[in-house]
Amino acid sequence: MTTFEHAAPEVDSDLRRHGIRLGDLLFKGIAILASLGASVLLVLIAWQIFDLAWPAIQSFGLSFIWTEAWDPVKNQFGALIFIYGTVVTAGIALLIATPLSIAIALFLTEIAPRRVAAPIATMVELLAAIPSVVLGLWGILVFGPWVRDNLEPWIQATPLGALPVFSGDPSQSGIFVAALVLTIMIIPITSAICRELFIRVPQELTDGALALGSTRWEAIRGVMFAYAAPGIVAAVLLGLGRAFGEAIAVNQTIGNRNAIPTSWFEPGDSLGSKIASEYVGATSVEQASSILYLAAILMVISLVTNLLAQFIVVRFERARRAV
Amino acid sequence: MSELTGVDPFDITVRSNGLRRRRIVEKVAGSLAVGSAVFASGILLVVLGTLVYKGFSQLSVDFFTKPRPLFGESGGIADALVGSALIVGMAMIMAIPISVLVAIYISEYAGPKVARSLKIVLDVLNGVPAIVVGIFVFGILVVGNGQSAVFGAFALAILMLPMVARATQEILEVVPRSLRDASFALGVTKWRTTWNIILPAAIGGILTGVVIAVARVAGETAPLLFTTSIAASEISTNVTEALPTLPVTIFVFSESPDPGEQAAAWAAALVLIAFVLLMNILAKVFAGRKRRQLEGG
Numbered sequence: 001m002t003t004f005e006h007a008a009p010e011v012d013s014d015l016r017r018h019g020i021r022l023g024d025l026l027f028k029g030i031a032i033l034a035s036l037g038a039s040v041l042l043v044l045i046a047w048q049i050f051d052l053a054w055p056a057i058q059s060f061g062l063s064f065i066w067t068e069a070w071d072p073v074k075n076q077f078g079a080l081i082f083i084y085g086t087v088v089t090a091g092i093a094l095l096i097a098t099p100l101s102i103a104i105a106l107f108l109t110e111i112a113p114r115r116v117a118a119p120i121a122t123m124v125e126l127l128a129a130i131p132s133v134v135l136g137l138w139g140i141l142v143f144g145p146w147v148r149d150n151l152e153p154w155i156q157a158t159p160l161g162a163l164p165v166f167s168g169d170p171s172q173s174g175i176f177v178a179a180l181v182l183t184i185m186i187i188p189i190t191s192a193i194c195r196e197l198f199i200r201v202p203q204e205l206t207d208g209a210l211a212l213g214s215t216r217w218e219a220i221r222g223v224m225f226a227y228a229a230p231g232i233v234a235a236v237l238l239g240l241g242r243a244f245g246e247a248i249a250v251n252q253t254i255g256n257r258n259a260i261p262t263s264w265f266e267p268g269d270s271l272g273s274k275i276a277s278e279y280v281g282a283t284s285v286e287q288a289s290s291i292l293y294l295a296a297i298l299m300v301i302s303l304v305t306n307l308l309a310q311f312i313v314v315r316f317e318r319a320r321r322a323v
Numbered sequence: 324m325s326e327l328t329g330v331d332p333f334d335i336t337v338r339s340n341g342l343r344r345r346r347i348v349e350k351v352a353g354s355l356a357v358g359s360a361v362f363a364s365g366i367l368l369v370v371l372g373t374l375v376y377k378g379f380s381q382l383s384v385d386f387f388t389k390p391r392p393l394f395g396e397s398g399g400i401a402d403a404l405v406g407s408a409l410i411v412g413m414a415m416i417m418a419i420p421i422s423v424l425v426a427i428y429i430s431e432y433a434g435p436k437v438a439r440s441l442k443i444v445l446d447v448l449n450g451v452p453a454i455v456v457g458i459f460v461f462g463i464l465v466v467g468n469g470q471s472a473v474f475g476a477f478a479l480a481i482l483m484l485p486m487v488a489r490a491t492q493e494i495l496e497v498v499p500r501s502l503r504d505a506s507f508a509l510g511v512t513k514w515r516t517t518w519n520i521i522l523p524a525a526i527g528g529i530l531t532g533v534v535i536a537v538a539r540v541a542g543e544t545a546p547l548l549f550t551t552s553i554a555a556s557e558i559s560t561n562v563t564e565a566l567p568t569l570p571v572t573i574f575v576f577s578e579s580p581d582p583g584e585q586a587a588a589w590a591a592a593l594v595l596i597a598f599v600l601l602m603n604i605l606a607k608v609f610a611g612r613k614r615r616q617l618e619g620g
Contacts, residue, residue: 023512023515027513027517031424031425034425034428035424035429035441037421038421038425038448038485041448041481042448042451045459048462048463049459049462100363103356103359103360104359110356111357112360123364124360124363124367126600129603130370130599131544131570131596132543132544133544134370134592135370137588137592138370138374140578141585184366215345216349216353217348217349217353238450241450245453245455248454248544248570252578272545275454276454292462298454302451305450306446306450307447310443310447314443
């Protein structure tokens with residue numbers, strides 16, 4: 001009796017242990033496979049884009065990047081028009097969105113009482129949830145005409161109007177309208193990250209500044225900004241990456257013209273937007289692979305921006321931990 | 324009076340370097356911050372208001388049950404609704420299991436170095452522009468096979484993967500250590516602990532991540548342009564062919580000069596944004612429940 005009682009569970013537990021080890025191994029194996037898959041996917045995307053762009057890279061070389069041409073009839077292609085559009089729209093968006101985002105984050109963390117902050121934070125979050133195609137629809141049919149009739153004439157009436165980039169006739173679609181739509185898209189991204197950063201600034205640091213007699217604003221500028229500066233740069237870069245990569249809303253609002261406009265009020269085009277326009281099918285091999293070349297440039301710009309942001313975040317975290 | 328305060332040695336405002344100016348700067352900075360917050364929320368209200376104003380009158384039973392009209396006939400967006408639902412559904416099936424597994428590997432198995440690199444891989448993947456993902460899928464699948472709803476779903480799944488994986492991994496890391504220890508102490512194996520203890524504890528957070536990712540990809544146009552955009556305007560469930568979708572329909576109509584198509588674009592956009600907002604509210608509900616659970620436990 002006793003031996004039987006002893007023997008049976010032993011066999012059982014042996015079997016079970018074996019099964020258990022197998023289960024553990026299997027589960028870990030599948031999890032590793034999934035993680036490998038995700039990493040391979042990233043490499044595959046990069047490799048595939050360059051592979052598809054290869055004919056254009058070979059025939060046009062690096063000079064493609066600074067060639068100002070897009071002429072399917074003469075088979076002349078270059079990226080400068082679109083790089084200009086991408087950099088200028090994203091740059092304007094960045095200039096407007098950064099101070100606004102920081103101000104919103106400050107309002108939510110420092111000024112607003114909790115009852116006010118929560119709904120405003122939700123609304124800013126929801127702004128990020130608006131699909132780009134919907135924002136673009138609004139941009140082309142409502143916002144664009146408003147900018148043409150009100151904002152652009154107003155800018156031309158100010159001293160800024162003397163600048164060539166603000167010259168010419170106001171237009172409902174163009175670089176400027178696209179930049180403003182991008183601004184709306186990146187404000188929620190940048191402000192959400194800034195808010196996180198400001199929340200994490202140690203209370204005793206700002207308290208110390210206040211105790212030394214600085215005003216609330218001086219404490220924010222001198223202590224919070226200083227503490228969160230690298231994080232703010234990363235937040236801005238992430239917003240910039242988003243602005244670089246946006247294709248749809250820009251396509252709807254930028255006017256889609258294959259030229260570098262003198263005035264920002266005029267239509268132009270960006271990398272993402274140009275690629276999106278060509279979905280119906282490029283007509284020649286050169287044109288198709290040139291589109292892919294544009295995609296490769298866009299991908300490199302986005303990846304560099306993003307990696308830079310990651311790098312800053314990692315450095316920032318390490319420095320914080322050292323303190 | 325003023326002469327007296329001027330020499331009062333105990334009045335700190337006298338020697339505080341233009342306190343009045345500093346107070347004004349503070350007031351100005353404060354009002355700018357308030358103004359910015361009002362501005363951002365105002366834009367949301369303006370966009371939503373415009374959608375309701377321009378789109379609501381177009382909504383009817385026909386709009387939801389009939390396919391897109393060809394030339395001036397009355398009709399709706401039923402074809403696009405069916406297509407979007409199928410494509411987003413397939414994307415979820417492709418992306419969610421892999422995302423959760425990646426998250427489990429990062430938080431339960433990987434060492435700190437591998438975990439950090441995988442997080443960076445996910446963040447970089449998240450930063451790849453949607454249009455580039457679309458071109459990628461076009462290059463490996465559409466060239467040679469033609470457009471299909473499955474390829475569109477695959478492109479959306481690539482976008483969902485980093486979002487869901489990061490959200491899941493973050494929530495797995497806040498599941499209390501004590502839960503794992505208790506389970507191990509009872510002799511439960513690691514994978515059983517993960518499957519039966521940790522995942523159920525984190526389910527609220529995972530659902531939040533999934534719902535937010537679904538809301539985001541449901542409105543994505545760029546990955547669908549190259550994979551499932553050239554489609555007949557009829558209600559179809561054949562996912563091996565290109566199917567019409569809500570975002571692509573809005574995109575095409577938004578650039579149309581025809582006022583009728585523009586009106587349909589507004590109504591379709593209203594439907595899309597209603598879905599997106601609903602998903603976001605759902606996410607808030609899940610997130611709230613999760614927080615209560617973890618705090619209660």
